[in-house]
Amino acid sequence: MARRSLALTLALLFSATTFAVFACVGWYLYVALAHQVRKQDDQDIVLAARHVRRLAAELGSAQDARDHALRLSSAVLGNQALALRIVDAQGHPVAAHDEGATFDEPPRPLDDAVTANDIDLSAARAGALVLAPDARIVDTAIREWRSVQGVPVRSIAFDVALRNGETVRVGIARDLRGPLSLLDSYRDTLGLAGSIGTLVVLLGSYALVRLALRPLRQIADQSREVTAYRLDRPIRVKHIPSELATLVESLNAMLERLHAGFQRLSQFTTDLAHDMRTPLSNLRGATEIALARPRSDDEYQAVLASNLEECERLSRMIENVIFLARAEHPRFEMRRRAFDLRDELERIAEYFEGLADEAGLAISVQGSASLSADVELLRRALSNLLANALRYTPPGGTIVLAVQAHEATLDIMVENPGTPIPPEHLERIFERFYRADPSRTRGPESTGAGASAGLGLAIVRTVMELHGGKVRAESDARSTRFILSFPRA
The missing domain is CATH 1.10.287 (Helix Hairpins)
Incomplete structure (x- = not known):
């Protein structure tokens, strides 16, 4: 199974994020532009409608409106997307204007252009869309529909009261194909820009991620060596x-x-x-x-x-x-259990009593406490320390096994008089096979039942680490002390 590239994965994630951002921003810009275009178109319709109402209201009759049709049509001149139609109360044409009648001589309207005749101003069609003569013309009265040819249109219809009491019905429509074409072009431009931007981000982020991951490759190269x-x-x-x-x-x-x-x-x-x-x-x-x-x-x-x-x-x-x-x-x-520490120390001292008597030494036990530990491991550690003390204590000396209780630890100290251990050796004596004697020769003091072949103190440290405690050595002219510190529960 092929392993996935981290650089490619990150580049794809960056590209997906960029594409999502482009899509959201593009959608927002598209909606904002569409709203602005719609608002501008509706404003043109409202302004043209108000101008036509003002001109028509000055006329005396429907016949005067026919005579002044060009004047009434001037409200939509200059905007080829607007179409105008005015009819009297009986539905007879009064005035009409559309794109083809304005810009071509002779008129050549487009095959699917919105013409004045497309504006149906009948009461049945207009219905509630027709504003009363005294109603205010606002953009909320504009309605959207499609012509016979399927062209999208927005229009407004309203009645105008003439001076003789007659009314005429006016309809002004706007062809939406231009704005919709502009929005479609804008949408395509946003899509193209977003796609190119995403591709650029994909390639650029891949290159940058590979550059950023160069230290990782250096680490891998050095790790292989x-x-x-x-x-x-x-x-x-x-x-x-x-x-x-x-x-x-x-x-x-x-x-x-x-x-x-x-x-x-x-x-x-x-x-x-x-x-x-x-x-x-x-x-x-x-x-x-x-x-x-x-x-x-x-x-x-x-x-x-x-x-x-x-x-x-x-x-x-x-x-x-x-x-x-x-x-x-x-x-x-480990087999931990609670036991009386003094009893255990006395038992160990009794076991080494024979060897101590032969060497002219004494073993003393001081203090008492309760300890939870592995008894066998503790015996092994203390036996190694006692054997070590027996080898290096001069005749007539006393080896002390003391218990000292502190707030956080319970200490067991094995103390013996004798030649002090140099400070530089105090920490290393717990290493395996380490001896302070650089010649590493085996003298007579290392023979016998207590000999540990250089592993005794290493075993002591291991036992203390198993119990979560520590062992340390102190040595001066007075005595040498090995202290086992057990953490108190």
């Missing part, structure tokens, strides 16, 4: 309109997020390979040494124990990676 390896190149368009500036900013922000995501993924892959290579190398090296020559049972048991430790480390690493991958899935389900 975006690949996984070229995400650091933002979209740049010269003379971009304000309506598209937001789109470009959004696209560039999206590219920045994708670029950062790809960089994190690339770094994560590199770090994961690096961290997995160490235990695999240890496994291989220990096995190769054990197979180099016959060993005693104790030596084989030592190798197997070392290999088991490395396997456990790999297992924890894989488990943590799987958890992070699942937690980032949009359909990850």
